[in-house]
Every structure is written in C-alpha cells, then in structure tokens.
Amino acid sequence: xxxxxxxDEHDLDVVTLKDVVKxxxxxxGLVVTEVDGAIVDRSNWKDINVQDGMKIELVHFxxxx
Amino acid sequence: MTNxxxxxxxxLSSRLFLGTGRYPNPYVQNKAIEVxxxxxxxxxxxxxxxxxxxxxxxxxxxxxxxxxxxxxSGATSAEEAIRIARLxxxxxxxxxxxxxxxxxxxxxxxxxxxxxxxxEILANEGFIVLPYTSDxxxxxxxxxxxxxxxxxxxxxxxxxxxxILNPYNIERITEKLTVPVIVDAGLGSxxxxxxxxxxxxxxxxxxxxxxxxxxxxxxxxxxxxxxHAGRLSYSAGRISKKKYATASxxxxx
Numbered sequence: 001x002x003x004x005x006x007x008d009e010h011d012l013d014v015v016t017l018k019d020v021v022k023x024x025x026x027x028x029g030l031v032v033t034e035v036d037g038a039i040v041d042r043s044n045w046k047d048i049n050v051q052d053g054m055k056i057e058l059v060h061f062x063x064x065x
Numbered sequence: 066m067t068n069x070x071x072x073x074x075x076x077l078s079s080r081l082f083l084g085t086g087r088y089p090n091p092y093v094q095n096k097a098i099e100v101x102x103x104x105x106x107x108x109x110x111x112x113x114x115x116x117x118x119x120x121x122x123x124x125x126x127x128x129x130x131x132x133x134x135x136x137x138s139g140a141t142s143a144e145e146a147i148r149i150a151r152l153x154x155x156x157x158x159x160x161x162x163x164x165x166x167x168x169x170x171x172x173x174x175x176x177x178x179x180x181x182x183x184x185e186i187l188a189n190e191g192f193i194v195l196p197y198t199s200d201x202x203x204x205x206x207x208x209x210x211x212x213x214x215x216x217x218x219x220x221x222x223x224x225x226x227x228x229i230l231n232p233y234n235i236e237r238i239t240e241k242l243t244v245p246v247i248v249d250a251g252l253g254s255x256x257x258x259x260x261x262x263x264x265x266x267x268x269x270x271x272x273x274x275x276x277x278x279x280x281x282x283x284x285x286x287x288x289x290x291x292x293h294a295g296r297l298s299y300s301a302g303r304i305s306k307k308k309y310a311t312a313s314x315x316x317x318x
Contacts, residue, residue, distance in 0.1 A: 006112045024115050030124050031113065032155045039155045057112065059152055063094075063123050064109025064136055065084025065223065065250075065272030 005056045018045035020056060032059050070267050072245055073161075073193040073214040075132065079104045080262070080292050082134065082247060083285075084272025091126035093281050098127075101285035105132045107163060107270065109139070110149050124158075133159035134195065140166045143182035150187050162187060163217070164196040173223045177204050181211055188212025197249050200234040202241055209244050216242055217270060219250035220261065224273045226253025229260055239265030255284070255291035262295025263303065 003010050005020070014020050017040060021031055033040045034057040040048055050056070070077045083103040088094035098106065106127065114120055135153035140146035143166065150162040164187070166179040180196050181204070188194045193214045198204055200218040208216050218238055221227035228251060229235055239246045245267035252258055253274050261269050271288060278284035 006115055008115070010115075024113070024118055026113060026118050027125065030156070032110075032152045034152065039151055041155060042157070058115070059110050060113050061108040061124050061133075061135060061153075061156065061158070062111045063084075063086035063088070064138055065086050065107055065270070 001050060002052050003050060003054050003056055006058055014050060016046050017048040017050060017056070020050060021045060021058065024058070026058065026060075030060050033057065034059070070245060072195075077104050077132070077268075078102070079289075080268035080296065081105075081288060082107060082249075082268060082270035083275065084270065085123055085127075086272055087276040088281060089276075094276070095126065097275055097281045097285040100282050101275070101289050103131075105134050107134045107136055107272070109136055110153050111139075132161065134161045134163050135159060136163040136165045136197070137183070138165045140183075141168045141176075141179075142166065143179040143186065146179070146183040147186055150183070150192060154192065160191065161193040161195065161214075164194060175199055175219070177201070181207055184208050184213050185211040188214075195247065200231050200238065202234055202237040205238045205246070206241055209242050213244060215245040215247050215267070217247040217249035220248050220257065221251030223250045225251050226257075226274060227251050228253055228257040229264070232260065232264055235261065235266065236264045239267075255287040258288050258291035259295035259298070262292055263299050265299055266295075268292075 001012050012023055036055050070080050079102045081101055081103040082105040084107045137146035137149040146164055146166045154160050164180055164183045166176045167173050168176055175198050180198055184194050184196045195215045195217055196208050196213050197217045205216045220229040247268045247270050248261040248266045249270035252271055258269050275281050275284045
C-alpha cells in the first residue's frame with residue numbers, strides 16, 4: 001500500500017488507519033490523524049480502510065509557548 | 066489576592082501560564098513546572114517525526130493533570146489556525162486554544178485580522194479561545210466581543226525578553242476588558258512579570274524567560290513570587306506620581 005504520510009511516500013503492509021498508527025509505534029492516546037484533509041477521530045481508526053495514494057497526517061503535541 | 070482567576074468557568078489557583086518549549090531537558094522542565102505552581106501549560110501541534118517519533122513528543126514527560134492550552138503557532142492565516150485548533154481538540158486533551166497567527170517570521174507579530182477571524186469562528190464552534198495579539202486596546206476589545214474567553218496581548222515580540230514596551234497600552238487593555246487579560250510574550254524576568262501584574266493583568270504567560278534562564282527552576286520560583294507581589298501591589302493601589310518632593314515627616318514639630 002503506497003501512502004503519503006506527513007509529506008513522504010511510505011509503502012506499508014496495512015489495512016486500517018489504526019494499523020498505520022501502530023506501524024510507527026506511536027502512543028495512540030497522543031496522536032491525532034487527518035486523512036485527505038479530514039480529521040478522523042481515534043474511535044474510528046479501526047473502521048477506516050486505507051487506500052493507495054491516501055494522504056495521511058499524523059500530528060501530536062510538542063513543546064511550545 | 067485570594068480571589069482566583071476564572072477562565073470560561075474554570076477556576077485557577079495560579080496566574081501563571083507556562084510554555085513547554087526550549088527547556089534544557091525534561092527533568093528541568095518538570096521541576097520548573099512544579100516549582101512555578103502553574104496549572105495551565107501551552108504546547109504546539111506538529112507533524113510526528115516518523116523516523117524518531119518520541120524525539121519531540123512532550124506529553125509522556127508531563128506528570129500530573131494540567132489544563133492544556135495548545136497553540137496554533139506556525140499558522141499564517143485564520144484558515145490554518147482553525148485547522149490546527151480542530152486537530153488539537155481531536156486529541157481529546159483540551160478544548161482550549163491559543164490563537165497564534167503570524168506572517169512575519171522575523172518579528173512573529175500576530176496578524177490582527179486573521180487572529181480576529183479565527184477567534185470568532187472558533188468561539189462559535191465552542192472552543193475556549195485565548196488569542197495572542199498585539200497590545201492594541203481597540204483590537205483586544207474586538208477580540209473580547211468576538212468571543213475570546215481571555216485576551217493575551219504581547220509585552221514585546223516572542224522570545225525577546227524586552228519586557229513591556231508599551232505599559233500605557235497594557236494598562237488601557239486591563240482597564241477596558243471584562244474578560245481576563247494575560248500578558249503573553251516578551252517578558253524576560255521577574256521584574257517584567259511584576260510590572261504586568263501591577264498594570265492590572267490577570268495573569269502572564271511565559272516560556273523563554275524561564276526555559277532559557279541560567280537556572281530555570283530558580284527563575285520559575287522568582288516568577289511565582291513576582292506574580293504574587295505584582296498582584297498585591299495592584300490590589301493595594303500605588304501612589305500617584307508627582308513632579309516634586311513631599312516630605313515623609315511633618316515639616317514643623
């Protein structure tokens with residue numbers, strides 16, 4: 001599956017958005033996802049089947065003022 | 066002095082909002098947060114670095130529950146700020162948002178028009194909106210009327226430590242607004258913090274002044290006392306300034 005994640009091409013063996021988050025070893029409670037410009041709530045990650053060419057953004061809180 | 070700061074119905078015992086950027090390490094940061102007694106912490110929202118996901122993550126280092134105030138730093142328009150605000154809210158960690166919109170990389174001066182636009186839209190969406198803005202009394206008033214739960218004028222540009230460049234304006238803002246005024250940005254030391262509080266600010270937001278002090282933990286403590294001193298002084302009511310001397314003792318015995 002070829003996905004564009006945070007601006008870079010990734011070729012991943014995944015089915016759902018939840019798999020994508022898991023693939024990168026991210027702490028689920030701290031990550032927010034956007035798929036093709038729309039925010040996907042954490043509770044729906046397992047229901048979103050990713051498809052070739054999807055643009056996924058994975059964001060989180062970092063230090064800031 | 067015992068009266069508490071209330072923002073959008075939430076009572077806060079501390080009038081200090083603390084940024085979480087640029088500390089030497091998580092241990093010093095946590096210690097500084099603890100000593101400061103701050104209850105509101107600010108954050109930024111960024112893409113996860115997928116080759117080192119934990120590198121810049123922050124929340125795993127934060128120990129006890131705080132009121133999180135994510136910011137929209139990096140946004141150059143209302144549209145971008147709104148996107149970041151919605152992402153922040155989707156974290157499930159907070160519905161508070163510090164609007165920060167700038168097109169000026171050198172000065173990081175907040176864009177007044179885009180800030181007002183984002184404030185209005187997000188307040189209508191149910192966010193608790195705290196816009197960071199320039200120290201313009203008319204603009205601060207407009208932000209309040211647009212639905213801001215608190216307004217956060219800058220003392221001077223972010224990270225400069227130049228203190229309050231226009232105390233006259235800050236005082237006009239604290240006099241005019243009915244929502245809390247938090248002086249944000251540019252404060253460099255405990256003295257600047259005391260001045261902000263004496264001008265009637267309801268609180269201050271600091272990051273660099275503490276994170277980049279030679280001893281951040283000690284500065285956190287100094288700032289805590291400065292807020293207390295400044296607030297007491299404001300409540301006590303300072304004397305008016307006079308041109309000529311007035312003897313402290315009676316002239317004739």
